[in-house]
Amino acid sequence: MFLNKEEELMLQGEYGSGAKIAMEIILKLGDYYNAENTIEIKNVQISGISYKNLGEYGLDLLKKFSDSKVRVPSFLNPIGFDLDFPTFFTDDNNFIKGQMEILNIFRSIGAQQTLTCTPYYIIEPKFGDHIAWAESSAIVYANSVLGARTNRESGISALASAITGRAANYGLHLNEGRKATIKINFDFKPEYFDYAVTGLYLGSKIKNGIPYFQGLENNKDALKSLGAALNSSGSIPMFHAEGITPEYFSAISDSLEIITLSRTELEDFRKSLIYSVDPDVVMLGCPHLSKEEIKNIAIFLKNKKIKHGKELLLFTSRKIKDEALDYINEIKHSGARVFTDTCMVVSPVQEKYSVIGLNSGKATYYVGRDKKIFFADIKTLLEMVTDEN
Numbered sequence: 001m002f003l004n005k006e007e008e009l010m011l012q013g014e015y016g017s018g019a020k021i022a023m024e025i026i027l028k029l030g031d032y033y034n035a036e037n038t039i040e041i042k043n044v045q046i047s048g049i050s051y052k053n054l055g056e057y058g059l060d061l062l063k064k065f066s067d068s069k070v071r072v073p074s075f076l077n078p079i080g081f082d083l084d085f086p087t088f089f090t091d092d093n094n095f096i097k098g099q100m101e102i103l104n105i106f107r108s109i110g111a112q113q114t115l116t117c118t119p120y121y122i123i124e125p126k127f128g129d130h131i132a133w134a135e136s137s138a139i140v141y142a143n144s145v146l147g148a149r150t151n152r153e154s155g156i157s158a159l160a161s162a163i164t165g166r167a168a169n170y171g172l173h174l175n176e177g178r179k180a181t182i183k184i185n186f187d188f189k190p191e192y193f194d195y196a197v198t199g200l201y202l203g204s205k206i207k208n209g210i211p212y213f214q215g216l217e218n219n220k221d222a223l224k225s226l227g228a229a230l231n232s233s234g235s236i237p238m239f240h241a242e243g244i245t246p247e248y249f250s251a252i253s254d255s256l257e258i259i260t261l262s263r264t265e266l267e268d269f270r271k272s273l274i275y276s277v278d279p280d281v282v283m284l285g286c287p288h289l290s291k292e293e294i295k296n297i298a299i300f301l302k303n304k305k306i307k308h309g310k311e312l313l314l315f316t317s318r319k320i321k322d323e324a325l326d327y328i329n330e331i332k333h334s335g336a337r338v339f340t341d342t343c344m345v346v347s348p349v350q351e352k353y354s355v356i357g358l359n360s361g362k363a364t365y366y367v368g369r370d371k372k373i374f375f376a377d378i379k380t381l382l383e384m385v386t387d388e389n
C-alpha cells in the first residue's frame with residue numbers, strides 16, 4: 001500500500017509509539033484487503049470500550065496508545081454503567097475502577113466522552129463522507145441511511161484511524177464495494193417492529209453481502225433498528241433501501257437473486273426466539289433511543305404507572321436526554337428509569353433479571369444468548385409492565 005511522507009514518518013515512530021502502532025494496524029489492514037492507498041477520514045466511532053468487553057487485557061493494550069492524540073473528532077460507544085448511577089449496574093468495585101481507567105485514557109488522547117452508539121445524533125455525516133466507525137449498528141446507519149462511507153471497523157482499527165486520521169482505502173470506501181448482492185422484498189407492508197424482526201431473521205439467513213430492499217418506508221428509527229439487527233446476526237455493514245439510500249439507484253443489477261419475505265415467515269421466526277411471555281423487566285433503547293422514540297414512549301406512559309414487581313429501563317445518549325427533558329420527566333413519573341452512557345448489552349445489568357422484554361433485534365441476539373427473553377413490539381411490551389394510574 002502506498003504511504004505518503006507523513007504516514008512513513010508515523011510508521012518510523014516520529015510521532016510517538018502509539019501513532020507507530022496505529023499506522024502499523026492501518027498498513028496491515030490495507031495489505032490484507034489489497035488497498036492501494038489510505039484515505040483521510042472525517043471522524044471515528046470507537047466501540048468495545050466497556051470494561052465488560054475489554055477487561056484487564058484490553059486495558060493493557062489501550063495503555064500502549066496513551067502517548068497519542070486523536071487527529072479527527074473521535075466518539076466513544078457506551079460503557080459498562082451510567083456514570084451517574086454506577087452501582088445500579090454493578091457492585092464490583094474493580095469493574096468500576098477498570099472502566100474509569102479506560103475512560104481516562106480515552107480522555108487523555110482527546111476522544112469525546114459521547115458514550116453512545118448513535119453518534120449520528122451528535123454529528124450527522126454527509127453523503128460521501130469517509131469515516132471509520134466500529135459500532136456495528138452505527139456503521140449500517142451511516143452507510144445505508146446517510147450514504148457516508150465506512151467499513152466494519154473493529155474497536156482497535158477505529159482507534160488506529162482516530163490517531164492517524166486515516167483508514168485503508170478498500171471495501172465500502174469504494175464504489176464497487178457498495179453494490180447490492182441480493183434483492184429483498186415483502187409480500188406485506190412492514191411496520192416499525194417488522195424492521196427489527198426482518199434484520200434479525202435476514203442476518204441469520206444470508207450472513208453477509210449487501211441487501212437491496214424494496215418496500216421500506218423512510219422511517220429513520222425503523223431503519224436504525226433494521227441495520228442494527230442485520231449487522232448482529234449477520235455481518236452486513238450496509239443495505240440499500242429503494243428510494244431512501246442516497247445511491248440506491250446505482251447499486252442494483254438485473255441478475256440478483258430475490259428473496260420475498262412473508263409476515264408468517266417472520267412471525268414464526270419471532271416466536272421461535274421466545275422463552276417466556278412474562279418479563280420482569282422491559283429494556284428499550286438498542287440502539288440508543290432517538291428523541292422521537294422517547295416522545296412516543298412518554299405519550300404511551302401518560303397516566304400510567306409501572307406495575308409492582310416489574311421494571312422499565314430506557315437507554316439513550318446524554319445529548320438526546322438533554323433535548324428530550326420534558327418527555328423524560330413524564331417517563332420518570334411513571335416509575336420507569338432512563339439511563340445514559342450504557343446499555344442492556346455492554347453493562348452487566350441483565351444479570352439482575354430472569355426474563356427480559358426487548359423490542360430490539362440486536363439486543364435479542366446478544367442478551368438472548370444468556371437470558372430468557374421476550375421479543376415483541378414496543379406497545380405489547382409496555383402494556384405488560386404498566387397499569388392505569
Ligand code: F3S
Nearest residue numbers: 117137286287343345
Ligand atoms: Fe447500542 Fe448497546 Fe445496542 S451499544 S446498539 S444499545 S448493544
